[in-house]
Amino acid sequence: MSDQALSLTLFSIFVLATLGITVWASRQTKTAADFYSAGRRIRGWQNGVAISGDYMSAASFLGIAGLISLFGYDGFLYSVGWLVAYLTVLILVAELLRNAGKYTMADVLAYRMRQRPVRSAAALSTVGVSIVYLVAQMVGAGALMKLLLGLEGDTAAIGAIVGVGVLMIVYVTFGGMIGTTWVQIVKALLLMAGTVLLSVLVLAKFGFSMNKMFADAATASGKGDAFLAPGLRFPKTIELVSLGLALVLGTAGLPHILIRFYTVPTAQAARRSVNWAIGIIGCFYIMTTFLGFGAAALVGHQRITAADKAGNMAGPLLAQQIGGGAGSFGGDLFLAFIAAVAFATILAVVAGLTITASSSFAHDFYASVIRRGERDEAAEVRVARITALFIGAIAIVFASFARGQNVAFLVGLAFAVAASANLPTILFSLYWKRFTTSGAVTGILVGLFGSLLLVVVGPNVMGPKGLFLKGSDPLFPLENPGIVSIPLGFAAAWLGTMLSREPASEERYEELRVRALTGLGAEEAEVAPTRASART
């Protein structure tokens, strides 16, 4: 049996076993199966693990390790930003959102507003953010398949992305609608176990001396001490600030994370779940140090970029090296295991994103806007399925163009879009009395299209390093648009409010505050909805 075939066989066994565990686990309990409908019964810690599962994507596992292995210190800044971001969620959003909403992110955004315009805009931005996020996951999955199958060249890379993308979307659309909480929990545990194992083995290689690991990584990188200092990936301060803002503010605008808070019974449980997530995610991100610097020292720049020029394969290659190197049984086995963990990671995130985006489209746009609130569950599910396939197809097409990019970098763009389009409206809805429907719609649309446009005319899409107009300079100089697009989103939401003639939704604001802060209306929602009450 050749190495390639051996890795692939082992990988398939691991993936099938993971899926088997997921199916088995989801049948063990009724809670997971009915959490969307009868929900709000998920425990705080379970939800915390599930949030971690939803959050730690290919970007965290493949992307950050890759960036650190190629650029040293700068890559670690992603780890920091993505953790600190949970303070925004914990302090400003999670508990209030839990009490104010019901099924989708739009529930909170549209609470005080005219339903149809705000729900349409929110559905659009949910789909937009999710597609950008999905593109990154597909790029990671494609790189992984290319490595496992030993493919070479551009056509094969595109083929790998299309193949694995189609498989994932079909699985999620037709098989994975039930029990996503368990997909996330199983995946989070696998990922933590795999990362701890890899970290310990890496440290063992250096006699459990981080000093030796850093020193060897700096030497092997050829950059010396500069590898342990900032500046190799992001030499410009403004670029770092822009990225930092997007990372720290983006999480609180990610629809697939926000809807997780609807699955717990109380605001306290929402708080507990964020705290669990902070603990788990924090430990994971600290360990990216070992994956990244370990790969730099043990695998080396040349082999990492040979497998994937953006470094996305640093983690799996590190596993192969630790197991005994390419061609050894141990190396193939460990590579297959870590690749399977990465695959499960990506699959779980693809599931979370696709389901959030398609259910938002079906619930907020199709049911509320097209059908004007008339209930037809069968039609809603059908629309959600079609939307999932459609979103998947778009993501696959974009991913084949983005294949040379680092996965963490790509997800950083999704965070910029989320922070620009969703966060202003979420915060103004929850905290600003004067806020209006026009403000909400303008904020979402300007933030969404502004950030997307700045990416398209930025250096990664336009100009010499991009995809089109290679002869000219990009119109926008920054890779991550956060520093411009996030203030733009806030300004648009504010201006839209100040310029509109409609009366401020102050009465509903008071209602929202009471409900959000005390949970008063939230708990009574099933029996006597306070929404109807204010009108009668």
Add this chain to the structure above:
Amino acid sequence: MATLPHDRSTGEAVTATEAVGRDPEMVELEARHRRFVWPATVFFLVYYMALNVLAGTSPDLMGTKLFGEFTFGYLFALSQFAMAFVVAWVYTRWAKRRIDPLAADLRQKYRTRIKEAGE
């Protein structure tokens, strides 16, 4: 839905929400919440952005080795994790002491009153 007894001072009918909104406990809850969340947000954002700004403006300072191969930059980055854990802990403790009892009180008070008024 249940309208509560008329407001004694003005004589106009008040809905449940309005009654809760005017309750001194609710006013206090709002004030406490505001006094904590915005300063806390400003604190962690400033502490976090300081890392990014210093990484951009002072790579030499960040690259200074403090212990063995551990640079100031890496330790500052690690301190962000500690900061996040501590802020989350402080927030949780504060919310348990200062927010939860008031919220529970209001829930208790008005859930009963709404029920009585409704039946």
